[in-house]
Amino acid sequence: MLTSQSLPWWWPALILWPGLCGPALALELFEGFQVHGFLTQGYFLTSNHNNLFGESTDGGSLGFTEIGVNASWLPRPDLQLAIQGLSRRAGGAFEGEPELDFALLDYAVVASADHRLGVRAGRVRTPFGLYNDTSDVAFTRPSILLPQSIYFDRTRELRISGDGILLYGEERGSWGSFVLEFLGPVFPRVDNENTELAFFGADLPGDLDPRVSFLGRLIYETPLQGLRFAVTGGRVMDDYNPRFSPEEGDFPGTDALEPLIFSAQYEAEHWSLTGEYERRRIVQEGVFSPDFKVDIVGESYYIQGIYRIDPHWEMMVRYDVFFGDVDDRDGSEFEAATGLPSHLQFAKDWTVGVRYNITPSWMVRAEYHNVYGGTFFLFPQDNPDVFALNKKWDIFALLVSYRF
Amino acid sequence: MLCGWPARAYSDEVVVVVNPAAPAGEAIARNTLSAIFGMRLRAWEDGTPIRVYVLPDNHAVHVMFCKQILGVFPHQYRTAWDRLVYSGTGQAPLEVASEEEMRARVAGIRGEAAVVVKSEEEMRAKVAGTAGAIGYLTRKMINESVTVMPVK
Numbered sequence: 001m002l003t004s005q006s007l008p009w010w011w012p013a014l015i016l017w018p019g020l021c022g023p024a025l026a027l028e029l030f031e032g033f034q035v036h037g038f039l040t041q042g043y044f045l046t047s048n049h050n051n052l053f054g055e056s057t058d059g060g061s062l063g064f065t066e067i068g069v070n071a072s073w074l075p076r077p078d079l080q081l082a083i084q085g086l087s088r089r090a091g092g093a094f095e096g097e098p099e100l101d102f103a104l105l106d107y108a109v110v111a112s113a114d115h116r117l118g119v120r121a122g123r124v125r126t127p128f129g130l131y132n133d134t135s136d137v138a139f140t141r142p143s144i145l146l147p148q149s150i151y152f153d154r155t156r157e158l159r160i161s162g163d164g165i166l167l168y169g170e171e172r173g174s175w176g177s178f179v180l181e182f183l184g185p186v187f188p189r190v191d192n193e194n195t196e197l198a199f200f201g202a203d204l205p206g207d208l209d210p211r212v213s214f215l216g217r218l219i220y221e222t223p224l225q226g227l228r229f230a231v232t233g234g235r236v237m238d239d240y241n242p243r244f245s246p247e248e249g250d251f252p253g254t255d256a257l258e259p260l261i262f263s264a265q266y267e268a269e270h271w272s273l274t275g276e277y278e279r280r281r282i283v284q285e286g287v288f289s290p291d292f293k294v295d296i297v298g299e300s301y302y303i304q305g306i307y308r309i310d311p312h313w314e315m316m317v318r319y320d321v322f323f324g325d326v327d328d329r330d331g332s333e334f335e336a337a338t339g340l341p342s343h344l345q346f347a348k349d350w351t352v353g354v355r356y357n358i359t360p361s362w363m364v365r366a367e368y369h370n371v372y373g374g375t376f377f378l379f380p381q382d383n384p385d386v387f388a389l390n391k392k393w394d395i396f397a398l399l400v401s402y403r404f
Numbered sequence: 405m406l407c408g409w410p411a412r413a414y415s416d417e418v419v420v421v422v423n424p425a426a427p428a429g430e431a432i433a434r435n436t437l438s439a440i441f442g443m444r445l446r447a448w449e450d451g452t453p454i455r456v457y458v459l460p461d462n463h464a465v466h467v468m469f470c471k472q473i474l475g476v477f478p479h480q481y482r483t484a485w486d487r488l489v490y491s492g493t494g495q496a497p498l499e500v501a502s503e504e505e506m507r508a509r510v511a512g513i514r515g516e517a518a519v520v521v522k523s524e525e526e527m528r529a530k531v532a533g534t535a536g537a538i539g540y541l542t543r544k545m546i547n548e549s550v551t552v553m554p555v556k
Contacts, residue, residue, distance in 0.1 A: 070489070072489070077451075077454075080492075102491070103492075106494075113436035113439040124492075133490075172438075225475055226476075360460070
């Protein structure tokens with residue numbers, strides 16, 4: 001993990017600054033070596049005392065900044081080295097510490113027009129659904145906030161990238177094309193507060209250590225241009241290593257997360273329609289007591305339409321739903337068992353948004369969410385008192401982004 | 405109009421052009437073209453690196469090339485290129501500030517893998533002057549300095 005206490009959170013701005021003043025340029029420092037980056041600032045205003053990315057209810061919050069810089073080098077046509085550093089400030093959960101997003105070597109063993117076979121090794125982006133590959137780059141997202149039912153920020157480190165080996169294969173023909181990526185063995189990024197909070201609802205004294213995990217994604221691009229399907233599945237595991245003894249109430253344990261996602265997308269010239277559906281099994285053992293066991297299945301889905309009026313203007317509408325437990329969709333059993341509010345267990349979100357491309361490298365966006373039930377995707381760090389949360393709330397967000 | 409979105413209308417046909425010395429064969433398959441401009445295929449069959457030249461996303465000739473020859477919309481290519489660049493899995497055509505800057509930076513070396521050029525004139529000059537180069541032009545821009553590749 002790349003960390004530095006001595007640098008301010010906005011350190012990449014020092015690198016990005018020259019580009020902000022001139023035209024949008026990626027840098028090619030020598031042949032085959034390129035530097036790219038992005039800089040995003042968001043504004044969030046929320047209602048009903050529910051805070052998102054800082055204290056956002058009273059006058060709003062500017063506590064959302066994403067800065068990334070990457071470098072890639074192609075020493076030969078079949079070999080690429082790439083690295084991306086990221087600084088993400090998003091409320092109490094992400095305070096802008098520099099992190100290593102990916103650092104990988106990509107070797108294409110076979111590369112022709114119809115076939116491709118290769119391997120990536122290092123810290124690689126997780127093949128997960130349609131939007132994970134570049135989910136921190138505002139330009140590539142369909143909205144300011146990705147659909148939180150599937151791309152919830154609360155387990156961002158776990159979802160975004162992992163340390164391991166990824167095999168990829170591509171086969172193209174008149175029947176369309178298949179792209180298969182298999183990430184495994186991989187060590188997920190679980191040793192952090194956000195993953196503990198998401199799994200346990202608290203930052204426990206011990207630590208999470210990754211276990212060997214795997215994840216695969218198959219994308220099928222149909223012969224009908226713009227129509228694609230994808231399926232993602234796998235098993236991501238970790239161990240909880242207690243700091244204290246069982247007598248003190250700190251027990252060893254394990255977590256296993258088994259996502260299964262079906263994705264479909266149709267992109268026409270001026271509009272697109274996207275839907276994803278996820279079944280997510282979570283198995284937890286130990287941690288709270290030697291015989292503690294949870295085995296639940298959660299469900300998420302969204303459907304999203306985008307209309308491109310012209311190269312500048314784009315409009316978006318989406319319906320997005322999350323259930324933590326399909327056998328307890330209203331959270332009532334959760335509330336009875338834990339005494340915590342039932343609305344922590346689900347979220348239903350209608351979103352409308354508009355995007356304006358000022359130039360190919362500058363973009364602004366506005367977005368409104370009517371969360372007509374549920375607080376699942378709020379961060380405990382921004383909302384220390386869960387009993388102060390309200391089930392129904394709204395988000396208004398603005399965003400400006402630059403890339404090179 | 406703001407900078408970066410030229411809106412000229414072209415009625416001419418768009419054709420694929422290569423450097424006369426490029427080992428591209430007699431004709432080029434649509435799949436091969438799609439792999440080259442999708443930045444997935446980086447070398448010709450004999451191993452010569454492919455140099456890709458494109459016009460800006462909203463240039464009328466680029467739009468025609470994407471829609472007529474490749475059968476995709478330009479924003480789909482942009483999405484694919486962004487995915488390569490920001491996930492560390494590839495490189496996209498690079499925008500360079502000016503002819504002079506590009507000349508200065510490539511002096512003594514072979515040149516970039518893929519470059520966004522500003523005009524058809526620049527496209528023709530680049531394809532003509534760069535080993536292994538591929539690009540596209542409207543037919544009226546064709547002269548003996550580049551080779552037209554039929555698409556199979």
